[in-house]
Amino acid sequence: MANKVRIKFWKGEGWQQFRRLLIYFKPYWKLIAIAFVCALIVGSSGGATTYLVEPTMNKIFANPDKDAARIYLALIPLAVIAIFVFKGIFRFLQNYILRIVGQRVIREIRNLLYEHYQALSVDYYTDTNTGVMMSRITNDVTIMERAVPALTNLFREPLQIAFLAGVAIYMWWQMALIVIVIFAVSAYPVARFGGKVRKYTRRGQERMGVLNSILKENFSGIRVIKAFAMEAYETMRFRRENQRLYETNVKRVVFDEISAPAMEALGSLAAAAVIFYGGMQVVNGTISSGEFFSFVASMGMMYEPMKRTSRMYNDFQGALGASDRVFQVLDTMSTIVDEPDAIEMPPIREKLALESVHFRYPGEKNDEVLCGVDLEVKVGQTVAIVGGSGSGKTTLINFFPRFYDPNQGRVTVDGTDIRRFTMSSLRQRIAMVTQDTFLFDDSIRNNIAYGQSEADLERVVAAAKMAYAHEFILSFPRGYDTSIGELGVRLSGGQRQRLAIARALYKNAPILILDEATSSLDSESEREVQRALENLMEGRTTIVIAHRLSTIRRADRIVVLKAGQLVEDGSHEELLALGGEYARLYNLQFQE
Structure with a gap:
């Protein structure tokens, strides 16, 4: 069964996602190589520390030659200090390098994902919930960050385990092989639980996407909700979806947390075998107490790296679950593309x-x-x-x-x-004004000059005057530098529409499309907007939809x-x- 789990990862979907992640790390291979050398040093330090247990016991505490014992008593503490200083320095370098590399990779993936969203055609946005898209570029990519420290530890901890196992085999190879087999058996439940963690991480992110959609919908439509006195209904809808997210996360937590107890249970078998059989060998004089304690120290120090490996494997599987959703977007092709x-x-x-x-x-x-x-x-x-x-x-x-x-x-x-x-x-030759005016949470000046690298104030003012927006803009304390809030919430419907017309005037495109640009306005606002539209339409090829x-x-x-x-x-x-x-x-x- 353990073989099947391993094959499922290395030949299945998990391996494909892992290989895709590695592509983004490739430009930083030199830094990663330095970090791996550091990890090699950190991993070997654990074995060096346990190796010192044997001379500590035999050369100091059990040594009848007191002069020789004093020499070892001076040297071994210095060796311990040197090992831990070197271990600390190289652990810092390794973690710092890989964290920096990881942040760069995550930055690139987030940028690439956003750029890909921008390139997707309108039909994708029609069929995909906004909250789901936001969840993938925020929550999913954030969870993918876990892959970086997880990969670090999945390299470093097995190295430390290997060095500790080497010391144990050197000290007492027969017993070491028995313990290693027990630890190897414990890898099976870890792999099984890791697969479940990945599954429920992916499902949890899907739930989070739905929750984000509800939030966006509610915050945007708060006036409608209050007008219909639907606060209680919307609260219940949110609670229901939040409960589903909670239940999914609880399942993920169960499989995430059960790995360590499972390893501890199997580890207790190894500990019991070592204490019983090893104690008998010391009593019978087959091995020295120093060799026994050095062996026990090696086995004991192997436990924490193995537990951390289990935890990091679960984190890594969670990151792969999130990457599934990110790569799903990146694999989506736009239906509207330029010909070669x-x-x-x-x-x-x-x-x-x-x-x-x-x-x-x-x-x-x-x-x-x-x-x-x-x-x-x-x-x-x-x-x-x-x-x-x-x-x-x-x-x-x-x-x-x-x-x-x-x-x-x-x-x-x-x-x-x-x-x-x-x-x-x-599209540079087409300007559009629709009934659903979209304005950015920015200044009036930047909204009018949207799409241009620099906002020419003279052109902005000229466009605003032609759109009959100049007067109301100057009524604000900051004039053209006034921030209009999300979707232009600080403006009336007619004012928003006139800013949209000013934006089209500033663009000065030869083709103009008007999609029911006055349908949602009152009569007074419509007259003002209609005058602005007449200025906008002059000299342009215009297609108008009007209710x-x-x-x-x-x-x-x-x-x-x-x-x-x-x-x-x-x-x-x-x-x-x-x-x-x-x-x-x-x-x-x-x-x-």
Whole structure:
């Protein structure tokens, strides 16, 4: 059975994760080599210490030659001091080097994980809970840090055990082999328990991810919770998930803590055998008392390193459990990537177009969201997209910045498929303002100049004035340096929207996408934002989604989507005269 456990690690998933971890340590192999030399010295010091027990007993306490005893009495304490000083120095060097290396590796993994998250496409974020993602980059990577000291001890402690075993074999090889066999048997439960620790660590991290999701959801939606008087319900929901986390962690603790008692139980057998059989040999005169006590000291000092090895093995397995989840993210490939020979997008000259576009969201088995849509937007035009809820409006505009790619058909700029362009150059030419305005917990200046390496105050102020935001910005004591809080919580809805428009103005992109940018505002705020939007739309190719049809009457063209199909196309007056879907939607709103 012990063989099966060992093979399961070295040939299974654990070994694969271990090898992947080692890749990140490879650049620091010189430092690691120095640390291993230090570990070699530290490990050998234990054997040297126990070896001194025999001359201490035989050359000092049992030596009839008092003069010789005095010489040994002067030398052996000095040797003990020297051993422990060297051991302390090299233990510090080993731990310091490996901790520094470990922190660098963890820093690189965390950076790599965050960078990979940034590269993943929008569909990943749609399908993955935010709390789970946060848990992996914080909790999981933090637990992976345990692998560093664990690896250190998993190298150093077996070395010390080997040196101590060498002294014991030198002193009394027959008895040493018996004790070593007993200790080897104890490795089986340690390996079994380590596998359980890894399993429940991974499960605990999954529970922690769910808990983080609840926290983020609750803190973000605290006004809704209070408005509906749902504090008790949310507290119960948190308690329920927290209880599941507790139960999982208790199982991990059981298997983590049971290793040491199991080793102690088996170790007591070795101790009993040594005391009984060894005592008989001393009484019979087969070995000296000095040799016996040196042997006992070697065996006794082997116990603590073995117990620490057991603990470190469990920690290492826990780190591997966390690394499973981290590597799972790193192995996730983005569905939207640049082609190998992608080029920079040139300035748009003629038109944007959707050509026979079909689309169904990944994993969905329902009907297509868009079915054979053809749409052309000429440079400088303002085209409005209207339709009922679920008609595919937002899906359609998500193709232009390549948040998604069509399943069939293509999106083109001047006749060239946008997949031929690098995503960075494509997105630099597009500005978006949506109904769900996202602002960063930063100054007003940095929010307006987001995406630029340096915030040019003159350009920031000019953009704010065009967005009719300058006046309210100056009303704050710190003006453009005012911190607006998380998601712009210190601003009203209209103020947040005008900052988003100022951000789009600052970017000065030739293509503008407006996704129901005024739908959540009151009438007064809508008028202010609408004036700002008119400044923003001037001279740009604009695609507008609007819930309030009164806001798009002046669009050059209005296209109507219904059940994923483009059913009407024309001006406001033409579509009203047609008496079709647009007229129905318009009359419905007018009646309301």
